[in-house]
Amino acid sequence: MNVVKWARSKSPWIIHFNTGSCNGCDIEVVAALTPKFDLERFGVLLKGSPRHADVIVVTGPVTNQVKERLKRVYEQMPSPKFVMAIGTCACSGGVFKDCYNLCQGVDKVIPVDIYVPGCAASPEAIIDGAAKLLKKISG
Amino acid sequence: MVETKESKTGLLERLRNSIPQEWILSLKAPEPRRIFLSVKREHFKEAMTKMLKDEEITHLSTITGVDLGEEIEVIYHLDKSGTILSVKTTTPKSQPTLPTVTDLIPGAPLYEREVHELLGVAFDGHPDLSRLVLPEGWPPGLYPLRREISIENIRSALEKAKEEKKVG
Amino acid sequence: MDEERVIIPIGPQHPALKEPMNFMLKVEGEKVLEAIPNLGYNHRGIEKAATVRTYIQNLYLAERICGICSIAHVQCYAQGVEKLLEMEIPPRAQYVRLILSELNRLHSHLLWVGVAAHEIGFDTLFMYLWRDREIVMDTLELITGNRVSYGFTMLGGVRRDISPDMAARVKKEMKTVRDRTQYYKKMSSNERSILKRTQGVGILKPQDALALCACGPTLRASNIKWDVRREDPYLAYNEIPFNVVTSDGCDVLSRMIVHYDEVIEATNIIEYALDHMPSGSFREKVTRRIPAGEVVSRVEAPRGEDIHYIKSNGTDKPERFKVRAPTLGNIPAVCKMLSDSYIADVPIILAGIDPCFSCTDRVTFVKGEMGKGWIWTQEELRRYANRWYQQR
Numbered sequence: 001m002n003v004v005k006w007a008r009s010k011s012p013w014i015i016h017f018n019t020g021s022c023n024g025c026d027i028e029v030v031a032a033l034t035p036k037f038d039l040e041r042f043g044v045l046l047k048g049s050p051r052h053a054d055v056i057v058v059t060g061p062v063t064n065q066v067k068e069r070l071k072r073v074y075e076q077m078p079s080p081k082f083v084m085a086i087g088t089c090a091c092s093g094g095v096f097k098d099c100y101n102l103c104q105g106v107d108k109v110i111p112v113d114i115y116v117p118g119c120a121a122s123p124e125a126i127i128d129g130a131a132k133l134l135k136k137i138s139g
Numbered sequence: 140m141v142e143t144k145e146s147k148t149g150l151l152e153r154l155r156n157s158i159p160q161e162w163i164l165s166l167k168a169p170e171p172r173r174i175f176l177s178v179k180r181e182h183f184k185e186a187m188t189k190m191l192k193d194e195e196i197t198h199l200s201t202i203t204g205v206d207l208g209e210e211i212e213v214i215y216h217l218d219k220s221g222t223i224l225s226v227k228t229t230t231p232k233s234q235p236t237l238p239t240v241t242d243l244i245p246g247a248p249l250y251e252r253e254v255h256e257l258l259g260v261a262f263d264g265h266p267d268l269s270r271l272v273l274p275e276g277w278p279p280g281l282y283p284l285r286r287e288i289s290i291e292n293i294r295s296a297l298e299k300a301k302e303e304k305k306v307g
Numbered sequence: 308m309d310e311e312r313v314i315i316p317i318g319p320q321h322p323a324l325k326e327p328m329n330f331m332l333k334v335e336g337e338k339v340l341e342a343i344p345n346l347g348y349n350h351r352g353i354e355k356a357a358t359v360r361t362y363i364q365n366l367y368l369a370e371r372i373c374g375i376c377s378i379a380h381v382q383c384y385a386q387g388v389e390k391l392l393e394m395e396i397p398p399r400a401q402y403v404r405l406i407l408s409e410l411n412r413l414h415s416h417l418l419w420v421g422v423a424a425h426e427i428g429f430d431t432l433f434m435y436l437w438r439d440r441e442i443v444m445d446t447l448e449l450i451t452g453n454r455v456s457y458g459f460t461m462l463g464g465v466r467r468d469i470s471p472d473m474a475a476r477v478k479k480e481m482k483t484v485r486d487r488t489q490y491y492k493k494m495s496s497n498e499r500s501i502l503k504r505t506q507g508v509g510i511l512k513p514q515d516a517l518a519l520c521a522c523g524p525t526l527r528a529s530n531i532k533w534d535v536r537r538e539d540p541y542l543a544y545n546e547i548p549f550n551v552v553t554s555d556g557c558d559v560l561s562r563m564i565v566h567y568d569e570v571i572e573a574t575n576i577i578e579y580a581l582d583h584m585p586s587g588s589f590r591e592k593v594t595r596r597i598p599a600g601e602v603v604s605r606v607e608a609p610r611g612e613d614i615h616y617i618k619s620n621g622t623d624k625p626e627r628f629k630v631r632a633p634t635l636g637n638i639p640a641v642c643k644m645l646s647d648s649y650i651a652d653v654p655i656i657l658a659g660i661d662p663c664f665s666c667t668d669r670v671t672f673v674k675g676e677m678g679k680g681w682i683w684t685q686e687e688l689r690r691y692a693n694r695w696y697q698q699r
């Protein structure tokens with residue numbers, strides 16, 4: 001394993017973007033970072049700016065209004081970049097299937113690496129997704 | 140425990156006495172602490188002003204718009220000591236306009252903008268009826284909560300708007 | 308003078324949690340002159356979608372209007388439909404729903420105080436509160452089987468009962484939560500770094516709060532005793548003694564104190580309700596077709612008054628379903644609080660109404676005519692705010 005890859009797999013910095021979610025997955029993402037679940041032990045750190053992040057964590061079914069912003073935030077991230085879609089509605093639209101203002105899933109807008117299903121995705125599922133992503137990063 | 144400070148009949152009686160009969164289309168209290176009052180459109184603003192002043196109502200919970208087919212019904216949910224007073228009025232769908240209540244209730248602008256956007260009711264005298272909840276680039280004149288508009292209609296209109304933008 | 312006046316868009320992207328939202332701030336130097344809200348990043352079209360689904364499907368849709376106050380929304384919806392059916396749910400179901408509503412309030416309030424602490428740079432308190440919030444989440448999981456969206460409230464009652472074993476465990480946990488909250492409250496009202504950032508910040512005078520139709524803890528922190536649970540009682544709230552908490556500071560500190568006190572109050576309500584639960588069934592069968600009619604239903608969600616309007620035309624699908632969540636009611640109030648405040652206080656004031664969009668992530672500063680801009684992340688804004696306060 002080369003050293004850059006090794007470093008990346010030890011400190012995946014994430015940025016969290018809500019694209020019209022009900023907040024359920026958002027609080028679970030934060031819960032996963034706080035003491036009980038403590039995702040930070042994998043080196044995961046929540047950042048505020050896309051320019052500092054390796055992984056974008058997207059929750060929500062992507063509303064039309066937020067679509068362009070999601071693309072822009074994704075483009076601002078340095079390569080290589082990874083996308084995690086958290087929750088059933090980020091994966092496929094879920095319960096909001098018939099709503100008129102949606103793109104029905106993150107993968108209609110940007111490429112997705114890891115899908116974490118669940119409504120809302122539990123912190124355990126998010127940790128599982130993160131572990132799988134780390135495996136993918138370290139190749 | 141006290142039911143509410145204001146028993147529902149007290150307010151109902153007072154409304155019946157204070158508001159002229161010819162303004163009212165219907166007045167009923169189907170259950171405790173809920174009153175539905177329907178007023179004629181031309182007397183709506185007068186009735187609203189009078190009620191807010193007489194009853195010292197300050198709280199507007201929200202404004203609901205309902206498409207009735209030929210007309211659009213707008214419902215103002217006011218709160219008077221725990222009783223929800225829903226004031227209804229209608230406006231023709233071909234040219235829906237109503238006087239604004241923003242001068243009476245400073246908390247009303249966002250609710251009026253929402254009704255304007257989703258049902259196309261214009262509020263005369265509203266300071267700013269710009270876009271609120273729908274995305275930028277939404278086709279003008281497409282009001283999603285109108286009855287004849289189905290979800291498929293909206294989807295295809297959005298597709299069309301996107302195509303036109305690409306071409307232009 | 309004009310050179311000094313700039314417009315700052317805040318949002319819509321944000322780091323920690325909650326929904327996207329955009330505010331345009333007109334500023335002069337450090338002072339915010341005016342705040343203009345820009346919504347719609349989260350508009351999904353639920354009201355339209357509800358009209359093509361059955362009443363039972365809409366239970367699950369209503370629950371997902373907001374993932375934090377999910378119980379409040381589903382309760383409000385179910386209560387409205389039950390009124391259309393002219394049915395009373397069994398007393399035991401009322402108590403179970405009430406306990407869940409209060410547990411929901413507990414986790415939401417603890418979450419909010421944590422977020423507020425994070426906004427003023429007090430991450431230790433944030434982590435402590437979120438650790439203790441997990442006790443409440445475990446309790447919810449114990450009763451319903453889920454952490455966030457419960458699928459527990461049904462038309463006509465609830466899905467499962469609370470067993471005596473569960474009740475004993477919940478009671479034990481409530482004591483822990485109450486003791487810890489009392490400690491945090493004592494600490495927060497004396498700790499100088501908290502006082503300095505929250506006292507006198509984001510003032511909302513009682514008369515403004517009333518005029519702008521604010522609701523929930525925001526209104527009560529402006530010393531107005533108004534709570535839907537007391538004014539328009541639903542479930543079994545008129546059988547349970549509880550205090551409507553108020554505070555007279557009208558600032559962010561009062562909002563914090565009101566949240567702490569409501570947590571303590573909620574633990575008492577839960578204990579009382581568990582002790583006085585009537586026996587009997589917890590669910591009744593309902594028909595699929597709902598009689599024609601209209602109903603206005605409201606509950607006190609953790610963030611304030613949540614009001615639903617349902618119009619039925621006699622089929623199995625509603626004709627109109629209208630939702631007004633409490634945050635929308637508090638937006639005019641937060642714009643009022645922001646005007647005449649300092650840029651450094653913007654994050655905590657925005658967080659102060661316990662919004663469903665809170666964190667202001669990316670702040671772009673655009674100098675009026677010249678069109679030059681620079682971008683701040685929320686992290687940088689917070690660091691700037693903390694530095695600004697150190698220099699004072």
